[in-house]
Amino acid sequence: MMCKMRKIGISIIATAVFLFCSLTLATAAESMILEYDGGTHEYNGEVYSLVVNNQLLDPPLSPIIFNDRALVPVREIFEEVGATVNYINDTQTIEVYSDDSYVELKINDNIAYINGDKTNIPDNVVPKLISKVGGETKTMVPVRFISENIGLDVEFDSNGGAIIIDSEDYENITGSEEPVIDDEPVYEPPVVQSYLTGISYDVAGDNKVNVTVQASEEINSYSDFELKAPERIVVDLPALKLNGVPENVAINECGVSAVRLGDNDERARVVIDVTNLRNYSVTQTAPNELTIEVTTRKIPAATPAPIVTAKPTAKPSKPARPAGTKLIVLDAGHGGSDSGAVGYMGGNAVLEKTLTLQITNRVKTILENAGYTVSMTRTGDTLPSLVERPTQANEENAAVFVSIHINSAEATDANGTEVFYAESNNGDTYGTTSEKLAKNILNRMLYYMNSTNRGVKTAEHAVTKRCNMPAALAEVGFISNPEEVYNMTTDEYQQKAAQGIAEGIMITLRDIEIPN
Ligand SMILES: [Zn+2]
Numbered sequence: 001m002m003c004k005m006r007k008i009g010i011s012i013i014a015t016a017v018f019l020f021c022s023l024t025l026a027t028a029a030e031s032m033i034l035e036y037d038g039g040t041h042e043y044n045g046e047v048y049s050l051v052v053n054n055q056l057l058d059p060p061l062s063p064i065i066f067n068d069r070a071l072v073p074v075r076e077i078f079e080e081v082g083a084t085v086n087y088i089n090d091t092q093t094i095e096v097y098s099d100d101s102y103v104e105l106k107i108n109d110n111i112a113y114i115n116g117d118k119t120n121i122p123d124n125v126v127p128k129l130i131s132k133v134g135g136e137t138k139t140m141v142p143v144r145f146i147s148e149n150i151g152l153d154v155e156f157d158s159n160g161g162a163i164i165i166d167s168e169d170y171e172n173i174t175g176s177e178e179p180v181i182d183d184e185p186v187y188e189p190p191v192v193q194s195y196l197t198g199i200s201y202d203v204a205g206d207n208k209v210n211v212t213v214q215a216s217e218e219i220n221s222y223s224d225f226e227l228k229a230p231e232r233i234v235v236d237l238p239a240l241k242l243n244g245v246p247e248n249v250a251i252n253e254c255g256v257s258a259v260r261l262g263d264n265d266e267r268a269r270v271v272i273d274v275t276n277l278r279n280y281s282v283t284q285t286a287p288n289e290l291t292i293e294v295t296t297r298k299i300p301a302a303t304p305a306p307i308v309t310a311k312p313t314a315k316p317s318k319p320a321r322p323a324g325t326k327l328i329v330l331d332a333g334h335g336g337s338d339s340g341a342v343g344y345m346g347g348n349a350v351l352e353k354t355l356t357l358q359i360t361n362r363v364k365t366i367l368e369n370a371g372y373t374v375s376m377t378r379t380g381d382t383l384p385s386l387v388e389r390p391t392q393a394n395e396e397n398a399a400v401f402v403s404i405h406i407n408s409a410e411a412t413d414a415n416g417t418e419v420f421y422a423e424s425n426n427g428d429t430y431g432t433t434s435e436k437l438a439k440n441i442l443n444r445m446l447y448y449m450n451s452t453n454r455g456v457k458t459a460e461h462a463v464t465k466r467c468n469m470p471a472a473l474a475e476v477g478f479i480s481n482p483e484e485v486y487n488m489t490t491d492e493y494q495q496k497a498a499q500g501i502a503e504g505i506m507i508t509l510r511d512i513e514i515p516n
Contacts, residue, residue, distance in 0.1 A: 033132065035133060040133065047062050048062065048163050049062070050062070050063060050072065050077065050165075051163070052080045053081065054166070059073045059138075063163055064130060070156075070163055071125065071142060072143040073138040074140070081152060081165060083096050083150060084096070098150035100151075101149060102114075102115060103146050107126075107128060107129055108127070109127070110126050127140060152165055152167060153165075194215050194217035195216040196213060196215055196240050196242050196245055196261065197215060199212070199214075199259060200212050201249070208294065208295050208296075209251060209256040209293075210291050210294070211270070211291070214289050216243070219284060219290060222238070223235070223342075224349060230275075231274050231275055232272060233271070233280050235269070235290065237269075240267060242268055247261050255277070256272060256274050256296065258273045274294055277295075279381075280293060280294045281348060327396055327397065328367055328398065329374075330363055330402055332376070333353065333403060334352055335353045335357070335382050336381055337383055338353065339353050340353045340356065341406055341407070341479045343406075345485055345486055345489065352479055355479070355489070356404045357379075357381075358494055359501075362494055362497075366502035367505065372506070375396055386462035387466065390462075390463050393467050398467075398469050399470075399509060400509065402501065403474070405476070406478070406479045407476075407478045409478060409480050412482060414480065415452050418456070419438040419439075420456075420472065421433075422458065424465045425464060425465050430513055434471050434472055438456045438472040440508045442474075442504070446500070448496040448497070449477075449497055461473050470508065476488060
């Protein structure tokens with residue numbers, strides 16, 4: 001979902017430089033260990049500060065310089081100047097939108113699209129997923145390339161070691177807008193301001209609390225997500241302001257401690273503080289009303305802590321497999337704080353992470369009933385990292401690895417099934433290739449599902465490329481397509497998809513011989 005944005009423009013203004021001078025910024029050649037492209041790298045380059053709109057930012061990862069070009073964390077920088085940033089996990093695509101232009105890039109890809117026109121990124125300094133060892137992975141993008149293509153200018157102050165971007169005061173400074181003559185009335189379309197006017201809750205069961213918010217006008221859009229540490233549910237209502245509602249409602253029922261409300265220029269935000277969240281759903285219960293149903297886990301009665309006599313020194317070993325057993329590792333995409341793509345059905349959000357786990361569980365059951373051994377990267381609402389998932393398959397000496405995802409597109413008519421493999425992991429491993437695995441899975445899925453054939457495709461997905469065994473990533477259908485999202489929530493269609501995936505795996509396993 002996109003929201004209307006502020007105008008973005010250029011201004012490298014004197015005050016930015018002045019302010020910057022008054023800040024103590026040190027350029028230092030700092031040594032950092034970074035993880036990217038599947039390996040660790042020592043970084044000894046310059047460390048630049050980032051000054052955006054006269055503010056010194058402290059991004060989780062500072063700009064990284066390759067070939068004299070800086071990669072910066074996309075979200076932290078471009079949201080700060082009012083752009084919209086989307087990252088599509090499955091295709092590793094980054095979209096940065098300003099008011100009148102957009103840039104689309106892909107991780108480790110030199111090809112970019114500016115307003116839909118294909119172009120190459122200069123000096124081959126391509127977007128990368130980079131993390132400091134043990135730190136959060138950031139999506140890093142070439143700062144000048146994006147800035148200039150969405151109409152911003154960037155200043156590198158190499159003496160002070162800063163990258164300066166500014167979007168404020170654009171109209172005053174650049175003069176590129178139509179001049180506004182003070183005496184003449186400026187037409188502005190009437191804006192109907194909508195307010196958040198009501199908040200209430202009721203305890204709907206042992207472990208269920210319904211929180212209801214009301215607005216003065218129809219609610220046209222909202223977004224919701226879950227945050228951890230501390231656990232909370234956030235619902236954002238674009239273009240709403242608070243009006244006469246309390247900003248803090250204590251609840252203290254069933255693990256839901258409070259609801260907090262706030263607003264800024266762009267939206268009202270509802271935050272529900274909760275512990276032991278099991279799940280939640282947001283439903284538009286009336287044109288001007290949303291109900292957030294919060295279900296928590298029962299907290300078990302306190303029991304004495306178990307007495308630990310010895311700390312295990314190693315991970316518990318996996319149950320030994322009989323010689324010749326071909327292990328299948330199944331990977332349900334996303335999970336935990338990463339919902340994956342979000343679809344809507346009758347105003348209810350449908351999360352990719354939920355569908356992937358349901359379908360993956362069905363694949364597991366089919367395979368186990370057929371006598372195969374299956375291991376899962378997740379069995380609940382958890383979020384193993386994109387490194388942990390293939391690492392598990394490698395450590396368990398799996399025969400195949402299959403990741404299950406749901407697609408999403410802005411065009412709601414996009415539909416169909418596709419299966420990916422990574423070209424970098426397509427050797428003849430154990431007697432077959434990832435491409436053959438992908439083809440077998442897609443063929444059997446189409447046979448059962450009757451969906452549009454989008455083909456076998458290649459992509460350097462983080463999970464498949466790191467596997468030592470044949471690996472494929474299936475995109476079952478589009479969560480953004482009204483018909484497919486409905487289908488994918490039904491038992492019948494999920495079972496068809498699962499049967500196809502399972503048979504594709506079983507056909508491939510016939511060719512596989514793995515050393516024990
Ligand atoms: Zn996905």
